[in-house]
Amino acid sequence: MRRLTLVLASLLVALPLQAADVPAHITAAIAAPERSDKDRQRDARERPAELMTWAGIRPGMKVADVFGGGGYWSELIHRAVGPEGAVTLVNNSPYWNFAREDQKVRFADGRLAAIMRRVVETCDLKLGGGEYDLILMFMSYHDIHWVNEAGGWPAIDTGSFLDQVHAALKPNGVLLIVDNAAATGSGSGSVNTLHRIEEAFARRDFEAHGFTLERSWDGYRNPGDDYTKLVFDPAVRGKTDRFTHLYRRR
Numbered sequence: 001m002r003r004l005t006l007v008l009a010s011l012l013v014a015l016p017l018q019a020a021d022v023p024a025h026i027t028a029a030i031a032a033p034e035r036s037d038k039d040r041q042r043d044a045r046e047r048p049a050e051l052m053t054w055a056g057i058r059p060g061m062k063v064a065d066v067f068g069g070g071g072y073w074s075e076l077i078h079r080a081v082g083p084e085g086a087v088t089l090v091n092n093s094p095y096w097n098f099a100r101e102d103q104k105v106r107f108a109d110g111r112l113a114a115i116m117r118r119v120v121e122t123c124d125l126k127l128g129g130g131e132y133d134l135i136l137m138f139m140s141y142h143d144i145h146w147v148n149e150a151g152g153w154p155a156i157d158t159g160s161f162l163d164q165v166h167a168a169l170k171p172n173g174v175l176l177i178v179d180n181a182a183a184t185g186s187g188s189g190s191v192n193t194l195h196r197i198e199e200a201f202a203r204r205d206f207e208a209h210g211f212t213l214e215r216s217w218d219g220y221r222n223p224g225d226d227y228t229k230l231v232f233d234p235a236v237r238g239k240t241d242r243f244t245h246l247y248r249r250r
Contacts, residue, residue, distance in 0.1 A: 022049045025059050029079035036105070039072055045238055047219055048076050054217050055176050055246060060084040061133040064168065066125070067095050067140035070102025071115065077136070078115050088116040088132075090125060094153050095140075122156045127168030135165055136176045139242075142197040145188040162209040166249055175211060175247040177202065178220060180240045183227040195231045199243040211247035220244055 030048055057063075059082040065074040067090065074089040081087065091099065096119045106112065120126050122144070127135075144162075147155045165175060182189075182196035190196040203213055220242035229236045 022053050023058070025082065026052050026057065026080050029076055032079050034111075035075070039075070042072060046072070048073075050219050051178075051217070051244070052076065052080055054219070054244075055134070055174075057081065057134070062086045062131060062170075064088045064090055064127060064132045064135045066090045066127075066135055066137050066165065067092070067143060068136070068138070069095055069099040069140075071099075071106050071112075071117075073136060073138055074115050075106065075112060078112060083114075086114075086116070088118060088127075090118050090120060090127070092120060092122055097152075122161055125161070125164045125168070127164060129167050130170050132168050132173055133170055134174050134176060135169060137165075138176075138178045139180065141177050141179045141202065142188070142191050142195060145191045145197065146195075147192060158205070159209065162206065166210045169249040171249065173249045174214070175206070175249070177206070177245045177247065178242055180231050181225070181227065181243050186227075190227075194227075194229070196227065196240075199245075202243070202245065206245070206247050210250050212250050214246050214248045216246070217244040 026049055029052075030043065057077060057080045059080070061077075061081045062085060063077050063081060065071070065077065065087060068074050069091065071089050074087050078085075078087040096103075103117070107115075107117070118126060143153075144156045144158045146153060149155075169175065179202065180194075180196045182191075182194065182198045182201075184198065184200070186196075186198045187201040188197055190198070207213065222239055222241040225239065225241035226236055227241075231237065231240050
């Protein structure tokens, strides 16, 4: 009976949410007329109503969007947490250089001025201690294991990075991770070549730094993905198998 219950539960997790299941503050955030057409087109791939509902984004939360690039998620979460909440968009120099044009458009003429934006070095993320209810790393966790000295991305002290993230969360705060899955047993070995990282390796990595995996979501899974392909390959781009984990700070 227990096995049957677990199977049924896993099937329910994977089902798309109905509109009635999405809280009003999330529906309003996504429907905001000020959002760009570019972001609305991206919604079809990212399914923000489902992810934010599943992750428990609620009014009044304080959230950090780490390596959040141009701020797609920062804007959505800012609208969802409302004036009682707060969002910080954090990038290092390479991420900032990559996303500067997107940010220029998103934050033009004082738009979204309430979102705090920071460009930091990874040795000091400037996240403080016990500040955040939730920290998001969307498709960027693997980058802390990536090394490209010639391309301007030096090796990151991953242990220090994760310890800083852990310290920045409030007691019982959560870390939300979404990333491209890699082949079983590959660890972080596919990061430099394919921009993929093994799901089991990720779990071990976070659990070694004070996090407990609370639950996972299958909304971005794609069992037909080819793990041998670079995520930017036209055959798989935008259709990779992505794992989604919610970790609780111990």
